Amino acid sequence: MADSEGGQKKRVSIAAPPAGGGGGGRASKAPPRRSMGPRQMSLKPFTPDFRGDSDEDDIVGAAGSVQPPPTVDQLPQLVEQDRGGTHRDLGGGAVGESAGGESLVKAGDLAEEGRTVRALVAQLCEYFFKAGWATGTGGGASVRVGGPSEGRPWRVFVAPSGLQKEDIVGDDIFEMDMEQNITVPSKTPNLRLSACTPLWFVVYRLRPKARCVIHTHSINALMATLLDATESSPALRVTHLEMLKGVGNHAYDDVLEIPIIDNRPTEDLLADQLEEALKNYPKSNAVLVRRHGLYVWGDSWEQAKAQCESFDYLFECAVKMKSMGLDSALRPVTVNYHAESRGKNRTIDMIMNGAEEEKKEECG
Incomplete structure (x- = not known):
């Protein structure tokens, strides 16, 4: 994001730092944004x-008109990937192997990195609003870069509180250190840190590899916490659904357990419960908050986003299965692929053993 001109912010395209600090770097332009709020409409448009x-x-x-969010199939692609796997173009710069936990900007340009990550956080918030997960200023996102693996302190970028998520711009984002001190305030006056801020740091502290944390107010997530009529279940269990592969650490026939913590009057009061849930469920990449929503994290922003989408899919399945009289925690009654698999393996073993015996006879 550029500095304000005449009281209005403007967006600019952010070029990826050239390799080795020299010229010839491939410019990476921010993807188009669908301006919906009066603040975004005041910004100068992207160059085409x-x-x-x-x-x-x-x-x-x-300005100020109410437009319904598009359906999921209308959502813009947040990133356009280079299928070679070496770079991904994102909100305002280039990612070098970000899914493997590397920095978003590799050339050591910290100012460029800050602009890139701020643009990314703003666009993630907009994306989740359009998915229906962050309406009414709810939800939020945080991304961190740097860290010991890069020989420098962590830089934690946090969305503000109280703004329409589809109307957030990069200048609204705060930068913090791991002691929760604001190192670079929002350029927009009178903004406050997200109420989720203490919870971002619980996750970052207990999941050292996490680089992005997302909080949604998805209806699917909320309804999934109410599948137990007593509202006392410590976790939601899901098994034998293909999308289990999308949440990390699970296969189709594993049992996924997503811990559920009870809601509190304010977000910061959830910190102790969230910490306990992370310790008790080390395999889970998410925590549900009863009658509230979801926290999910990943080792990169791409992974966190993909897992958030996968979890929401599973929650919707669990709720719909319940309405059909099915329990998402139970193995299907007619499952016999284990027996079939064992039978096939026995057949293969017999064939291989027979081939070995024939080979021995020939050698003899």
Whole structure:
């Protein structure tokens, strides 16, 4: 994000730092954003150099107008991936192997890195609003970069509180250190840190590899916490659903346990329960808050986003299965693939053993 001009913020394209600090680096332009709020509408538009020929992103409603969020299949692709796996273009820069936990910007340009991550956090918030997970200023996101593996302190970027998530811009984002001190305040005056801030740091402290934490107010997540009518279950259990593979650490026939903690009047009061849940369920990458929503994290922002989508899919399945009289925690009654698999393995073993015997006879 650039500094304000005439009281109005403007967006600019952020080029990836050239390799080795020299020229010739490939410019990486921020993807188009669908301006929905009056604050975003005051920003100068992107230059038309992004990938894609559609002009639909330039069409906006009147300031302050209410527009329903698009359906999921209309959501813009947040990143356009280089299938070679070496770089990904994101909100405002280039990612070098970010899914493997590397820094978002590799050339040591900290100012560039800060602009890139702020743009990313703003666009994640907008994406989750459009998915229906962050309405009414609810939800939030945090991304951190740096750390001991890179020989420098962590830089933690946190979305603000009280803003419409579809209307957040990079200048609104706070930067903090791991002691929860604000190192770079929001450029927008009178903003407060997200109420989720203490919880971001619980996750970062107990999951040292985590680089992104997301909080949603998804209806699917909330309803999943109410599948137990007594509202006393310590966890939601799901098994034998293909999307289990999308949440990390689980296969189709594993039993996924997502811990559930009870809601409190304010977000910060959840910290002790969240810490206990992370310790008691080391395999889980998410925690549900009863009658509230979901916290999910990942070793990169891409992983956290993908897992958040996968968890929401599983929650919707669990709720719909309940309405059909099915229990998402139980193994299907007609499952026989284990026996089939064992039978196939025995057949293969017999064939291989027979081949070995024939080979021995030939050698004899």
